[in-house]
Amino acid sequence: MFRNLRYGLIGAGRNAERKHISGYSNVPNIEIVSICDVNKEKAKKVGSEYGIENVYDDYVEMIRKENLDIVSICTPNSLHAEIAIFALMNGVNVHCEKPLAINAKEAKRILDAKNKSGKKVMVGLNNRFTNEAVFLKDYIDKGFLGEIYQAKAGWIRRSGIPGRGTWFTNKELSGGGVMIDLGVHYLDLVLYLMGMPDPSYIMGSAVTNYDKTLSRDRPGYSRSINGIYNVEDSAVGFLNLMGGRTVSFEFSWAANIAEEKTFVELIGTKGGASLINGSLQIYSEINGTCVDISPKIDKNTFYKNEFEHFVNCIIFNEEPIAPAEHGVYMMDIVDHFYDSAKKKEPLFIGSCSQVLN
Numbered sequence: 001m002f003r004n005l006r007y008g009l010i011g012a013g014r015n016a017e018r019k020h021i022s023g024y025s026n027v028p029n030i031e032i033v034s035i036c037d038v039n040k041e042k043a044k045k046v047g048s049e050y051g052i053e054n055v056y057d058d059y060v061e062m063i064r065k066e067n068l069d070i071v072s073i074c075t076p077n078s079l080h081a082e083i084a085i086f087a088l089m090n091g092v093n094v095h096c097e098k099p100l101a102i103n104a105k106e107a108k109r110i111l112d113a114k115n116k117s118g119k120k121v122m123v124g125l126n127n128r129f130t131n132e133a134v135f136l137k138d139y140i141d142k143g144f145l146g147e148i149y150q151a152k153a154g155w156i157r158r159s160g161i162p163g164r165g166t167w168f169t170n171k172e173l174s175g176g177g178v179m180i181d182l183g184v185h186y187l188d189l190v191l192y193l194m195g196m197p198d199p200s201y202i203m204g205s206a207v208t209n210y211d212k213t214l215s216r217d218r219p220g221y222s223r224s225i226n227g228i229y230n231v232e233d234s235a236v237g238f239l240n241l242m243g244g245r246t247v248s249f250e251f252s253w254a255a256n257i258a259e260e261k262t263f264v265e266l267i268g269t270k271g272g273a274s275l276i277n278g279s280l281q282i283y284s285e286i287n288g289t290c291v292d293i294s295p296k297i298d299k300n301t302f303y304k305n306e307f308e309h310f311v312n313c314i315i316f317n318e319e320p321i322a323p324a325e326h327g328v329y330m331m332d333i334v335d336h337f338y339d340s341a342k343k344k345e346p347l348f349i350g351s352c353s354q355v356l357n
């Protein structure tokens with residue numbers, strides 16, 4: 001007989017509260033059992049808001065005691081691999097926040113543990129779950145854009161450095177700056193829409209301009225003025241895909257532009273599409289005349305979509321649409337981006353099948 005899945009949260013910070021706890025509270029077949037944060041007071045506070053009584057400051061103890069089916073991992077990036085591998089090897093399915101890990105090697109260790117355990121891993125790539133992205137992916141997969149040969153992706157903030165001097169700006173804990181924070185969302189989205197194509201080479205530029213500027217922090221994030229800031233706040237690059245298709249990308253935490261902008265633009269042989277600040281437009285032709293189409297899409301429920309999807313994948317034994325394999329693929333591209341930026345030269349990446357084997 002079916003029983004509700006037992007859920008535990010690891011890392012009760014900003015994203016956990018805003019996204020994971022509210023997400024899992026709003027889907028059926030879940031019992032929220034326990035919460036863990038090294039800062040136990042934080043875990044208690046979030047726990048009390050959601051009526052969660054079992055509070056821990058050690059994820060090992062929580063996983064050993066609570067007989068969980070799912071955990072969310074919402075800790076600093078450098079802990080994702082260690083926690084995910086422990087959870088998987090103890091029979092727990094993992095919903096891990098992006099990036100899957102701080103580099104491809106760590107991400108691959110998670111993938112290996114997932115394969116060994118037979119459990120599931122989903123990366124928290126919420127931009128794949130917006131109603132617009134779901135519509136666009138299906139539209140593309142049905143061939144309406146033809147072959148997408150050129151694309152752009154970006155997320156440029158005017159004042160959006162998350163947590164200056166906290167783990168976000170400390171390379172050892174985060175793995176990198178804006179590329180690993182915002183880049184893995186929108187570069188992921190564009191490549192996902194294109195069908196996870198094999199990359200060929202990448203040219204990247206990563207620069208740090210705002211380490212000494214004390215304005216430009218993202219509202220809501222704590223800051224530690226004397227903390228470490230050794231990551232890039234601007235990441236720009238060009239990704240060439242096998243077969244000659246291209247993606248250019250641009251990410252910034254703090255740029256002197258009019259206002260924050262997120263974008264994905266796709267140009268295909270039969271049509272094009274743009275998803276700018278969440279608004280979807282399709283560019284096509286009817287009877288020899290160019291037409292612009294503005295799909296009327298239902299109000300977004302993307303957080304719910306993401307959580308319901310993962311719960312259903314576990315119950316019905318299906319593969320999530322944002323699996324660990326895609327997290328490894330992205331981290332391989334990100335590693336090459338940083339290498340290319342450091343060496344100031346284009347770098348060959350090679351096919352994703354090489355990374356995954």
Ligand SMILES: NC(=O)c1ccc[n+]([C@@H]2O[C@H](COP(=O)([O-])OP(=O)(O)OC[C@H]3O[C@@H](n4cnc5c(N)ncnc54)[C@H](O)[C@@H]3O)[C@@H](O)[C@H]2O)c1
Pocket residue numbers: 010011012013014015016036037038039042057059073074075076077079097098099124125126181
């Ligand atoms: N999908 C998204 O849109 C999105 C948005 C923001 C952040 N994120 C990701 O979510 C993760 C967390 O980001 P955040 O903004 O919530 O950061 P945060 O700093 O607000 O929260 C991290 C929490 O982890 C806790 N922690 C640290 N070590 C721990 C350990 N060993 N065990 C348990 N808890 C531990 C910290 O005390 C803190 O409360 C990151 O991986 C980040 O990239 C994703």
